[in-house]
Amino acid sequence: MEEEISRAFGEGGLLSQHIKGYAPRPQQQEMANTISEALSKSTVLIAEAGTGTGKTFAYLVPAILSGQKVIISTGTKNLQDQLFHKDIPTLRKALAMPFQAALLKGRSNYLCHYRLHQAQHDPLLTSHSDLLYDLMIWSGETRSGDLSEDDVLEEGSALWPRVTSTIDNCLGSDCPNSAECFISEARKRAQEANIVVVNHHLLMSDMALKSNGQGEVLPNADAYIIDEAHQLPNIATQFLGNRISSHQIQELCRDTVREMAQDAPDMQLLQDHADKTESALRTFHSSLGDKEQRVPWMSLLEKMGVENKLTDLIDTMEGLSQQLSLAAERGKGLEQCHNRSEVLLQTLHFFDSKQEDSQLVLWGDVRQNGMTLHATPQNISEHFQQWIDQKPQSWIFTSATLTVAGKFNNFSDQLGISEADSVVWPSPFDFEKQSLLYMPNIPVDPSHDDYLSHIIQISKDMITYSQGRTFLLFTSYRALNSVADALANIDYPLMVQGRSSKSNLLSEFREHGNAVLLGTSSFWEGVDVRGEALSCVLIDKIPFSAPDDPILQAKIDYLRERGGNPFSAIQIPSAVIQLKQGIGRLIRDHSDYGVLVLCDPRFLTKPYGKYFLRSLPPMPITQDKADVKVFFEVRETAA
Numbered sequence: 028m029e030e031e032i033s034r035a036f037g038e039g040g041l042l043s044q045h046i047k048g049y050a051p052r053p054q055q056q057e058m059a060n061t062i063s064e065a066l067s068k069s070t071v072l073i074a075e076a077g078t079g080t081g082k083t084f085a086y087l088v089p090a091i092l093s094g095q096k097v098i099i100s101t102g103t104k105n106l107q108d109q110l111f112h113k114d115i116p117t118l119r120k121a122l123a124m125p126f127q128a129a130l131l132k133g134r135s136n137y138l139c140h141y142r143l144h145q146a147q148h149d150p151l152l153t154s155h156s157d158l159l160y161d162l163m164i165w166s167g168e169t170r171s172g173d174l175s176e177d178d179v180l181e182e183g184s185a186l187w188p189r190v191t192s193t194i195d196n197c198l199g200s201d202c203p204n205s206a207e208c209f210i211s212e213a214r215k216r217a218q219e220a221n222i223v224v225v226n227h228h229l230l231m232s233d234m235a236l237k238s239n240g241q242g243e244v245l246p247n248a249d250a251y252i253i254d255e256a257h258q259l260p261n262i263a264t265q266f267l268g269n270r271i272s273s274h275q276i277q278e279l280c281r282d283t284v285r286e287m288a289q290d291a292p293d294m295q296l297l298q299d300h301a302d303k304t305e306s307a308l309r310t311f312h313s314s315l316g317d318k319e320q321r322v323p324w325m326s327l328l329e330k331m332g333v334e335n336k337l338t339d340l341i342d343t344m345e346g347l348s349q350q351l352s353l354a355a356e357r358g359k360g361l362e363q364c365h366n367r368s369e370v371l372l373q374t375l376h377f378f379d380s381k382q383e384d385s386q387l388v389l390w391g392d393v394r395q396n397g398m399t400l401h402a403t404p405q406n407i408s409e410h411f412q413q414w415i416d417q418k419p420q421s422w423i424f425t426s427a428t429l430t431v432a433g434k435f436n437n438f439s440d441q442l443g444i445s446e447a448d449s450v451v452w453p454s455p456f457d458f459e460k461q462s463l464l465y466m467p468n469i470p471v472d473p474s475h476d477d478y479l480s481h482i483i484q485i486s487k488d489m490i491t492y493s494q495g496r497t498f499l500l501f502t503s504y505r506a507l508n509s510v511a512d513a514l515a516n517i518d519y520p521l522m523v524q525g526r527s528s529k530s531n532l533l534s535e536f537r538e539h540g541n542a543v544l545l546g547t548s549s550f551w552e553g554v555d556v557r558g559e560a561l562s563c564v565l566i567d568k569i570p571f572s573a574p575d576d577p578i579l580q581a582k583i584d585y586l587r588e589r590g591g592n593p594f595s596a597i598q599i600p601s602a603v604i605q606l607k608q609g610i611g612r613l614i615r616d617h618s619d620y621g622v623l624v625l626c627d628p629r630f631l632t633k634p635y636g637k638y639f640l641r642s643l644p645p646m647p648i649t650q651d652k653a654d655v656k657v658f659f660e661v662r663e664t665a666a
């Protein structure tokens with residue numbers, strides 16, 4: 028296999044013939060060899076290689092060459108699309124060997140024929156009839172039914188949940204459209220493919236379902252390759268445990284009315300109970316207060332009226348559930364509504380019982396348009412370890428940011444991975460020559476009122492020196508919006524997160540070649556802009572997680588009670604990882620060059636600053652902005 032790998036990655040090899048600007052990178056080839064070995068021996072491997080190293084090809088090539096069935100999981104749907112629509116087709120040409128690949132996303136991404144049909148006949152949706160008609164035409168043309176594919180429906184559109192299914196409302200084999208169902212088709216293709224591209228949310232929700240003995244969505248595989256693996260602990264945490272949202276209850280009420288109109292029009296009581304439940308839900312939601320927040324459930328329960336309103340909601344739902352039990356024999360849809368009501372009631376009873384369990388964090392996410400109650404496990408390592416043990420296949424975890432101060436245990440302890448090989452490959456790029464780190468002298472800390480005005484001035488200077496071509500990465504929307512307002516009149520195209528979709532912003536940024544992009548967390552990771560279009564990355568603050576996050580708070584309390592130091596054990600490592608990801612957007616190729624701007628004075632003034640500085644690539648550092656000007660002038664003249 029080593030021979031085949033070097034035939035692909037080596038000088039003048041198969042990849043070089045098909046990838047523009049390809050140059051052999053020894054780290055990439057070594058990584059491919061190590062992954063190939065792990066695949067053949069079915070072992071667990073944790074592999075870190077610097078941002079921009081080319082990890083995607085380093086795992087795709089051995090996965091394809093192995094002939095095994097491999098599930099590849101990435102952090103986001105955008106990365107999934109990039110892998111499936113760009114990287115895999117490139118390798119299909121380059122390797123010239125036959126293999127089948129499939130893309131599989133969560134069910135809410137696919138158009139549901141049955142729900143589209145229902146929506147078309149819903150008198151409340153007549154104002155959307157043109158769009159619904161377009162969707163029907165599109166449903167006959169698309170192969171995948173993936174709504175993001177042709178931008179047929181805007182993300183966040185009110186129609187989205189009406190034309191897609193949930194595990195609760197899908198009729199499965201009783202569906203009149205089951206023969207043409209896009210989800211069944213996508214799963215069938217995944218069953219047959221060698222390489223299946225999924226995302227962490229789908230992988231984790233599937234594993235959580237399987238461990239509860241419920242249906243299986245993903246096929247069995249010989250190997251799992253987890254890219255952007257540093258995100259896995261948080262995502263796994265979301266899927267272990269239990270939750271209930273106002274949206275689920277509302278959908279149950281609305282589906283009940285729809286199904287009643289179709290299969291039991293004589294049972295008007297169903298409508299009455301559904302209406303009463305929706306009204307009790309609204310009252311319960313408003314008892315939680317106007318403020319949008321994520322807070323411990325116990326502090327919500329202490330608010331006046333919350334407990335009573337929860338009891339009222341449970342009582343009205345009991346009534347609805349009783350009526351549904353009578354109606355269940357009328358049709359599959361009503362039977363499902365009955366089952367759903369029972370499951371939701373069970374969860375509501377759980378939150379009502381105020382059970383104390385040191386292993387579970389009970390919290391509420393209160394928003395203007397709804398709420399979710401969560402019961403999240405403190406520690407997922409045991410659960411995750413069981414998953415891995417149940418699957419004796421190879422597991423490959425990779426990312427640019429798994430180690431903190433050179434050690435993997437922050438990552439592996441969270442997932443309970445005890446036996447694994449681990450390797451780190453340093454970045455193939457020459458940061459000494461290709462980059463400069465500018466640490467401006469800001470006289471106030473980020474909490475000071477004047478801090479933002481300094482960030483604005485520094486941003487303006489940097490944009491002028493680098494002639495656009497800048498990413499401004501923020502830790503809060505507040506800072507992002509203030510800086511966006513202040514930069515409204517600059518001479519370069521301005522792209523601001525939230526003003527268009529992420530993929531549109533990125534493709535425009537690449538096309539302009541002199542644009543300025545302002546983004547928060549999702550732009551810190553997984554974004555690949557090779558070349559001069561991106562020559563400056565500015566980071567406004569050390570990316571500490573929001574201190575009001577209830578899961579984080581519970582972990583901090585738990586550790587503190589046991590004599591640990593949560594700041595150094597939890598908050599610093601996670602901020603180091605986030606910072607390394609943000610910085611990793613800058614240098615993506617041997618010929619890239621650029622300036623990194625770390626604004627936060629605490630990097631230099633606080634004792635913990637050294638943990639961050641030690642985790643940076645070896646870059647020349649300056650505190651004088653004139654050096655930045657010179658850095659760009661020298662490169663522009665050379666070009």
Ligand SMILES: Nc1ncnc2c1ncn2[C@@H]1O[C@H](COP(=O)(O)OP(=O)(O)OP(=O)(O)O)[C@@H](O)[C@H]1O
Pocket residue numbers: 047048049050051052055076077078079080081082083084426427553554555557611615616
């Ligand atoms: N050997 C190579 N020569 C030139 N370009 C390459 C080579 N290998 C990969 N690339 C390109 O380099 C860029 C970075 O690759 P990739 O996105 O796989 O990096 P990565 O290691 O996954 O980084 P990150 O950790 O930030 O996700 C891509 O545009 C890719 O097409």
Ligand code: SF4
Pocket residue numbers: 139140141142192196197198199200202203204205208209210211
């Ligand atoms: S099987 Fe489920 S997802 Fe598929 S068309 Fe029917 S209801 Fe929709």
Ligand SMILES: [Mg+2]
Pocket residue numbers: 082083254553
């Ligand atoms: Mg990557």
